[in-house]
Amino acid sequence: MDKTISLCMIVKNEQKYLEKCLESVKQIVSEIIIVDTGSTDETLDIAKKYTPNIYSFNWVNDFSVARNYAIEQAKSDYILVMDADEYFDADVNLQEELKKDYDYYVFNINNHMKFNQSFIHTAVRLFRNNIGLKYENRLHEHLNILDDNSKYRGVMSVSTIQHVGYMDEEILEEKKHKRNLPLMKLEVQENPTAYNLYNMGKTYFGMNDFKKAVTYFQKSYSLGKDKVYIPELLTKLSFALHETGQFEDAVGILVDATRIFPSETEMKYIQGIIYARNGYFKDAETCFHECIKLGDQGTMVTEGSGGYMAHLQLADMYEKTNQLDKSYLERINAMRVKGNTAHVLQDYLQFSLKINQSADECKQIIEEHYKLNTIEDLQNLMNTLYSLRHPLLNHYLSKFNITTEPHIHTIAKIYSKDKNLMRTALEDINNLGNRENIQDVLLMAYIFKDKSVMDKIQFAMNFGVKEMKIIKQLFEDEKLTGSITKPLQNVLFTLCKQLIMIEEFELFQELTQKLIDNDSKNVLNICKILSEYRFDELAIDMLVGVYRESPNHPGIVRLLGDLCFRNNYFEDAELFYTKLLNLDSSYETYERNFRLYENNNDQEAMMKMRKEMMEKFPSAAWVQPGYDTRILSSN
Structure with missing residues (x-):
């Protein structure tokens, strides 16, 4: 019954x-x-x-x-x-x-x-x-x-x-926690149970007041270590400790907690996040691979912690450690698992711009892994392409015969890489002008040396007389004079990236030379842009020149080492990485050196480096005695 x-x-x-x-x-x-x-x-x-x-x-x-x-x-x-x-x-x-x-x-x-x-x-x-x-x-x-x-x-x-x-867009979590705080304080005052202290910690955690969150989580844990919410408490406590600068304590808790609760994916995922943010990439890699093996499970789990989000974290980590093939593969894995998620699609398309993937290859990936089942799916695709200024925006506007706001069609023409279309966009430049797309106005003005939009640029970017003087010098055959403010510097470096994206390489060279002539320190930032978009040989050539003048600059030495490693100049990479150890003794520098020795199969150097790291960095799990090295090799 x-x-x-x-x-x-x-x-x-x-x-x-x-x-x-x-x-x-x-x-x-x-x-x-x-x-x-x-x-x-x-x-x-x-x-x-x-x-x-x-x-x-x-x-x-x-x-x-x-x-x-x-x-x-x-x-x-x-x-x-x-x-x-x-x-x-x-x-x-x-x-x-x-x-x-x-x-x-x-x-x-x-x-x-x-x-x-x-x-x-x-x-x-x-x-x-x-x-x-x-x-x-x-x-x-x-x-x-x-x-x-x-x-x-x-x-x-x-x-x-x-x-x-x-x-609901109106739900703002931080405001909700602030609204609930008086009730929560009263409850804790009248009944300071482990559960109430835990929820007080969650309230402060939601308000990003991590110091107070730590205090209440610790009090709660001391009163009840066998409660059903303990996995979430320990995960949030560890993250809060990390956010207050207590990396070793955060990792220490999670190392023990993940042994006690081996099926809590979110806990393992947060452990990987904390490792990655501190440059402990080998340990982060292990964590994210374990998340994928577990899948989304546990008492509380963010969707994708055991799937596409872990793949994206691996992709980001592999990109930072110059393992670009692996980085691309993990982005494709994320697309396979959850291609219709805006974050996954955007991450893949952004990377496709950096590696200069062909339009046909991009279209193939989108058609295989992004399902256009509804109008909302199409809208999300168009919004993503527009936000990235992706060359495929114009293709999909035409393919689906989409009529939308004039400024979107103008942006599509600008980034189509079609010079004729770009000229027609110049006629539509009045469609642009708000803060959102004033950078695009500057790009068009620079390409076609159109000075008629100066007032529009000054108003939208809120530039002063000195900044506008430098902007106007961009359009003349003269050097940039005077110091460049930080906001203007950001605008000009963004302009450099835009010129690479639309393949205006002569104008890129002209602009970067003006920036270097203005201040030789700009070389490093320009080389970072070149590295980001995989113009490695040019970046190396430029960096070698400034290295001779500044051989002890950690940023220059680090980037040279990374570029040499990425391009298989292993002897040069070892020279720069060894030198970097004397300039920057952080864990990340040691791991860079170890990866190089590992790549070269230099067992003696690996053993020596691992022993030194064991003494200096006790929070690095993979270097500790008894660590199962098969975990690393299987990844």
């Missing part, structure tokens, strides 16, 4: 979501109970279409009181608790779950976010009625199953609740 189920909800001004929620459960539950805390929109009219059991409740700044009032009205065998911005997929079968005859059921909550991303957390949402279960806490209310003497039996549900509230 089927068990009866009461849906119990507290609502306020939920007209946007409520109907979808109730539609998804009306065939699943026996009764629907709505407790309204003061709606002024159409919420109650929607609720009346599904149930007569609507109650008005005077809000008393306590979520648990409102929840308990709702479940007191329930007459069924079991109680289902949902929020208005949640719903079930059509294939959910709660009666099959209830045959297990547990007191409560823990559900995965799939939190949908913008740009086709999501994260998962768990919560008790279905439980037996009339056995003493009730809600506690003003904020972050929860059932009293966390008590040490709890006699209730629970199990993980196979069903998932979909939550769409985080997709």
Whole structure:
């Protein structure tokens, strides 16, 4: 015989979501109970279409009181608790779950976010009625199953609740945490349990006040080390420690925690993030590969931590360590797994610009891994191409015969690499002019030496007389005189990148020479741009010249070493990397040297370097005795 189920909800001004929620459960539950805390929109009219059991409740700044009032009205065998911005997929079968005859059921909550991303957390949402279960806490209310003497039996549900509230642009997490802070402080003051201290830490964590978050997480952990939320607590504690400059402590916690909780993907992912941000790339690499093996699993996991996000982290790390083939492969892996996610698509297309991938190859990757099933999919593709100023923007505008804002068509012409189209864009330059695309106006003006837009550039960029003097000198056959301010410097270096993207190499050479003549220190930044877009030989030639003048400049030595390594000039790379050790004794420099010795199969140098790193950098896991070197070699 089927068990009866009461849906119990507290609502306020939920007209946007409520109907979808109730539609998804009306065939699943026996009764629907709505407790309204003061709606002024159409919420109650929607609720009346599904149930007569609507109650008005005077809000008393306590979520648990409102929840308990709702479940007191329930007459069924079991109680289902949902929020208005949640719903079930059509294939959910709660009666099959209830045959297990547990007191409560823990559900995965799939939190949908913008740009086709999501994260998962768990919560008790279905439980037996009339056995003493009730809600506690003003904020972050929860059932009293966390008590040490709890006699209730629970199990993980196979069903998932979909939550769409985080997709609303009006929800700003930091503001929400600030709004909840007074309630949370009052709760901690009256009842300083491990759970409340943990939630206080989460509140400060959400406000980016990591120092206070650390304090409360540590207090919570000292009171309850066996709670179900401990994996999330330790993960957030470690990240907060890192953000307050305590790298060794953060890593130390995660090394131990990942052994205790080996199936928590998010924990391993954050460990990889912390390693990577500090240049510990070998350890980061191991972490992200382990995430991929685990997949998305654990008590709380951001979608993709065990998939496409881990692939993107590997791609970024391989790019930083000059392993470009691996970097490209990981971006393709991410496209295969989640190509329709805006972040994944943008990351791939941005890299395609840096490696000067052909338009046909790019189109093939997009057509294989980005599915154009809806108008929204096409819009996301066009928005990504536009934001990157990608040459394929013009192709897809034409392919789908898209009519859109004039400035988008103008941008498409500029970056098409078609000189004739670019000339027609010059006629449309009045379509451009706001801050968003004034850099494009400068590009066109520089290419065609059009001085008519100077006032527009000055107004949009808020430049003064001295800055405009230098801008005007760009269009003349004369040197740039005077010092270049930081904002103008950023504009001019961006202009250098734009000229590379549209293959205006003569103008690039003209501009960079003017910048070098103005200040020889600009050589390093220009060489970084050349390196970014893979003009390595030219960068090396330029750097060798400035190296003779500044042989002890760490930035010059580092970039020369990287470029030589990337281009298989291994003897030269060793010369520069060895010298770099005397100029910069950071862990990252040591790992650079080790990678070179590893590439050269210089076992003696590898052993010596590893021993030295073991003494200097105890947080580097891969150099420690007993570390399974097969993990590294398998990656």
